[in-house]
Amino acid sequence: MKQLLFTLIIISILTGCKTEKQESKVVINELPLKTYFQNSHLPAVIMGYSNREGKMDWYAFGPSVWGGKDTINENNIFRIFSMTKAIGSVAALQLVEKGLIGLDDPLDKLMPEMTSIPILTSEGQLVKANKTITLRNLLTHTSGFGYDIFDEQLQKFDKTGWEYDDLPRLFEAGEKWHYGRSTDWVGRIVEKVSGQNLEDYFREHITGPLKMNSTWFNVPDKLKENIVSWGTRDSTGFKEYPRIPTKPTTEFIAGEGLFGSPKDYLTFLNCIMNSGKYDGGQILKSETVDLMFKDALPDGLTLNFGLPEEGLPETIGHFPDESDTYSLAWAIENNSKEMVRTTGSIYWAGVANSYYTLDRDKGMAIVYFTQFLPFNDKISYDFYRLFEKEVYTSLNKK
Template sequence: MCNKNLLLCLLLNLTVGYAAIAQHLSTTITAGTPEVAGFSAQRLTKLDNAMKEWTDKGWMNGAVALVIRNGKIAYYNGVGYNDIEAKQKMPKEGIFRIASQTKAITSVAIMMLFDDGKLLLNDRVSKFIPSFSKPTVLDKFEAKDTTYTTLPAAREITIKDLLTHTSGLGYAQIGSPEANAIYAKSNITAGLGVKEGTLLEAMTRLGKLPLMHQPGQRWTYGLNTDLLGCIVEVVSGMSLDQFFKTRIFQPMGMNSTYFSVPESKSDQLVNMYTEDQQGKLIKGGNKIFGTPTASNYPLIGSTYYSGGGGLSAPIMDYAIFLQMLLNGGEYNGVRLLGRNTVRMMTMNQIGDLSLGDDKFGLGFGIVTEKGSANTPAQAGTFSWGGAFSTSYWVDPKEKMVLLFYRQLQSSSHGNVTERFRALTYQALN
């Protein structure tokens, strides 16, 4: 057949080849219009109007929103003020404290080492940090003097336990009363604004403390990802800061993501706001997670790199990271992860353990079929957010990345995030 229709076959092969190239190029984030990205520009004006309304009502000082579909920017806008009193507009390119959005990047770093053959998911943590051998579990806790008793753990915790938050580790400062008290006595923190000591020193102390429950027994949000960051340092021989910079940020073009924002970019750090008792927005605040750590912690410089919450980044940098995951581990010709590694990270990895209607993968919350009944996000959407009001979602079925960034330490208007997501999805053609 091809002998008789050689020209036709050549044309067909060229067409297929060009289509493959075009498909590859489309996975790089580029400027677009709502229509090109599959949205109604008219219906997206609802999002503009709503964000302005939220600002006018004092629900937020300002926000930046970014919506990408099929690699095309459908919506990218800054609304409101970075400084309300000075009427300084919220900059789209501003650097935000992304807090727990750091966890996804640390999880990717661990899975890069998995792809390198340097570790396995079922490896015991004690293989890398010996103090985690012979673990114990909290039995009885006496609140009046913070004394406690322990029982032997059924088994040691593994890297997979950490990635899925099923290890039994709690959170310091923002966890349960028991975890807060026990960790405080050993100078274990949530990781922000730490000036003295190293991650390995702190995690070695953590290994000697009791777990809050038996490994694998339930899902508990805790210091799991800070511990994963320490394992990245031990296995790679690099600081977490250097690993991120050389293995992830520079290859991806994430040129303004930092643990410590340099002085040359300090003016790009977005102001933090909080609410007073009357609900009025106040700039600044000298406490983070209830401790006297100023909100300028990204500027102080530190060698303690919290893999669970320490990064600051502009919204576009993080969009590149998420687009890489949506692409199956590759961005702009650079592959960070194998596509099946991304598949593993974005599927249910906690089995029947309860996490509401949804599940958890290796570093991400996962929308289930049941969970999708309560949200416009399709089943399979993976997401998380940060304590200072930053959120993201990746919807593989819609080939869509959504990010909504504010910088609020606390807010009584938490439903703004869900409103943003509903207003985005309703504009899809």
């Protein structure tokens, strides 16, 4: 009897040790983060990571409302801008899975208001396109649509008498990669094909099932006090914009329109990391998620923002790496000289200096949120990369 009791005690101890080791959390060295923030101009930052099992850890600095006394947290609500794009891409791919639209279907009949928009040549001439646009072109930013902030031609374009719903395209579909309003058109396609506006579609098929209850185009009144301060920074300091919207959004833009919390977005990334699965269902098939981690650009194209040959000013962060590629939703790390991320991991950002990384091989997702313009502030971008480095370093020590 004593021998049996002794054996059970030993088994219990060994099992307990094994369980403790399995459940041990990744420990981030917080000191470099605190030091960096204290020496920076940043008003507030919240950053966090999740493992494959959904365990989240958060690191917060500064108040949610500038000048306040609280500490910003993962349930505060941010304008996520282009981080909306990945959710819009998931919505479109859900429709593809249902057979309601094909990735390579010509869109001339479905979206004539889009495909009829002419191309602006480098000589300044407007010409009719010879190639049709497909959903794949839109999801990969190879449709020809751009942002005027990234293109001098579009900035100078005279819109007098212009009757189209967007600026001219810059090239034939599939010829180049150019970041722009392609995902805005994806959102319109989702609305037309599904018969729902994007707010309702996202709530029913993505944000609702994932319990992303702080993610909306129109933040419910009961949540508006969770919205953080935002503004712009120049050489004189920060200037705050109105924090809480005073008018409801009536046009839902899949490329930039959502508000959301860091916790919600990390929940979304965690679902993608787990091949579209969540507690209670699946938002995408695993084979569709696999496609989202593959280079979808034609003919060896890579990201091209037209960065100056002499390099960026010292105040600008190094986002993105133009040697990287793009999938149906986000950028793919492709640089063999990258010192932190695993090749094949994905990343993107929002214009108010928010960023994310997802590494399926390591089983790790990262979000980083600040809330000010202009985009790619070097101090903010470098803080994101520092946090990313600390997470990877901790993972490698396990």
